[in-house]
Amino acid sequence: MVESNNKVTKYSSSSSYFIFEAIFASIILAAIGYSIFSSTDSIFIKTITVTFSLLILASIAFYLRSIVFSIFFYDSEIVIDFHLKSQKTKLNYTEMVGIKYISVQKSPDMNRIYFKTRNGKKSKKFQAVAFDDEFIEFIDWLKSKNPKIEVSVIPSDHYLNEKMFGPKYKKYIKKTL
Incomplete structure (x- = not known):
């Protein structure tokens, strides 16, 4: 902390x-x-x-x-602090629409958050905040701030999907494919 x-x-x-x-x-x-x-x-x-x-x-x-920044998840807000320009963006958790966990071979795991702005929906991509069980704790913590946040994991066969959505997730994926 x-x-x-x-x-x-x-x-x-x-x-x-x-x-x-x-x-x-x-x-x-x-x-x-x-x-x-x-x-x-x-x-x-x-x-x-x-x-x-x-x-x-x-x-x-x-x-x-515009793409190099640090992101901090405080108890009351999210702060995006850009490294190469003197700008900070503050977001409320109510503005956050979704989060995506992206795990691609030969590349570090990434997160992408989606949030509402006056001009529509925007997103920011950054290195994963947490991995494995810690990511599930992070999602639970985010959901306590805003229960409407949509969570997705890419690829669809990633083991985190089963951990987060239960064993029925694999059966659902097989049916939809």
């Missing part, structure tokens, strides 16, 4: 994993740009290559500003 502004954080996570993906994409882009730049003698093509590479790198950096 982390204390901040007299609030106790029960759960927290971050989306900083996306920084590594952006760095990897930037390195690949730089390598492709360098190979085009060094293989040609035309100053025009070199200039276009450098300009195009810099524009794409700038757009990756701009995009990172």
